[in-house]
Amino acid sequence: MTTTTDRRVAVIGNGPVGQTTALLLARWGVPVLLLAGRAERDLVGSKAICQQRDVLDVWEAVGAGRRIAAEGVTWTTARTFHRDRELFAYSMADPGRSAFPPFVNVSQARTEEILDERIAAEPLIDVRWGHRVTGIAQDGDGVTLAVEGHADLRADYAVACAGARGEDIRRMLGVGFGGHSFDDRFLICDIRADLPGWAQERRFYFDPEWNPGRQVLIHPCPGSTFRIDWQVPGDYDLAAEEASGALDERIRAIIGDQPYEIVWKSVYRFHSRVADRMRVGRVLLAGDCAHLVSPFGARGLNSGVGDAENAAWKLAFVLHGWAGKELLESYHDERHAAALENIAVTTATMDFLVPQTAEQHRRRCEVLEAAATDPAMRAQVDSGRLAEPFWYVESPLTTPAESRPFAGRPPRGEVPPAGPGILVPDVPVSVTGSACGRFRELARDGVLLLTVDGVDLEPSVDTAAPVRLLRLSEIDVTGVLAEALAARPGEIWVIRPDAHVAAVLTDPAQVPAAVNRALARPVAERILPGTGT
Secondary structure, rough: OEEEEEOOHHHHHHHHHHHHHHHHHHHOOOOOEEEEEOOOOOOOOOOOEEEHHHHHHHHOOOOOHHHHHHEEEEEEEEEEEEOOEEEEEEEOOOOOOOOOOOEEEOHHHHHHHHHHHHHHHOOOOOEEEOOOOEEEEEOOOOOOEEEOOOOOEEEEEEEOOOOOOOOOHHHHHHHOEEEEEEEEEEEEEEEEEEOOOOOOOEEEEEEOOOOOOOOEEEEEEEEEEEEEEEEEEOOOOOOHHHHHHHHHHHHHHHOOOOEEEEEEEEEEEEEEEEOOOEOOEEEEEEEHHHHEEEEEEEEHHHHHHHHHHHHHHHHHHHHHOOOOOOHHHHHHHHHHHHHHHHHHHHHHHHHHHHOOOOOOOOOHHHHHHHOOOOHHHOOOOOOOOOOOOOOOOOOOOOOOOOOOOOOOOOOOOOOOOOOOOEEEEOEEEEOOOOOEEEHHHHOOOOEEEEEEEOOOOOOOOOOOEEEEEEEEHHOOOOOOHHHHOOOOOEEEEEEOOOOOOEEOOHHHHHHHHHHHOOOOOOOOOOOOOOOOO
């Protein structure tokens, strides 16, 4: 068969991470070939339901975020119970005035349908169903993909978003996938029922009388549907429980005598694994193909969208000639660190949920009993730290600032103060007399230089990349952005195309070096005209 070349990036896998990658690349003007091994989309089951605020913001960059948010169920409160007593509830902080709620619940299938509509309207994306990749070869100029039953395909780069069953892709690339799988299983039932008062909150139960010794998680979904996750023994048999009537008893123990309908059900086992490399030459790995974590905390798909955005802007900058190929290695540096963070957070959660030793079990019992009366112990109850963007404070692209040190992981439900490596707050910006959108929308057009009062900057940066200079006073007449950033006179904020802060400077002469560092270019400083340096 002949080899065809008509797309600069091939995205392997047409799930939500692959869809997002393709849409973001097209937003940067990069032609994409989106390959799906299946013949058509499977629109069954809730699957990844919990979409975090900053992920909705990424989807809004491709015209889908507000619609997904509008169709989903909004929740702002996470409640945790031990047996029949509520231990605590907390609400997620908003570092600014975001256009999106902290989380919305909507089925993965519906999210995929909305993203499909955006893809259908994008001429730069060529979708091909029934194209299973069976071989990957690379050379100095590109990637050749062998496709079962079709001609080989050629692209400049590829992004592997093949999902949790991406072992064949990892094998082709020689990538290890270390970690472990948990013995306990979990039962999911999506049920449709009328449960007043449960529609705006997530509920987590430790050791309830209707699942003794184990956990239950309940999430509201659109259409009076609720997803219930039960921890069950490793030898659990769903068919046998359904046939005996015990599944009905399990559900009614939670909802009582309310009429209900089972929409979908499944049994699954958790995995905690991460690829040893997320960049192999001209191929980047993203989403579940690169990392698997337990769902407590909703860090799977949400982290995968973070992979997609990171990969898309870096590939676009390389393909447009705005940065060298060296920038792509920072994809592994940043997103592998994010995956390890998620593994650490979710492993700690699973150790609390499913103690592996007698000491862990004893400690868990002590914490849960004490948390009922001692507020200080509640912080040690781990029902899952909810998804948040990864903070690139140690990235090779980030310039540290002594005036804004990173103080470490903040308390649950909070975000760190704005500074190098942190995602900028999502706040409205305005000019005199009118609104002009959101700050992140401005930031995602390229490299942004934001100056605070007292800086006269006319940057001369040796790059063809899009660089925009904005003055805080001109876009923030209400002061909302200045407050969210805790901006100080004389500061210069260098912000990456994914709206993460690359540097906070006080010396204009350092701007070129910080921009070059953010693009993985040599960081030698260059003289700025008009600065006297």
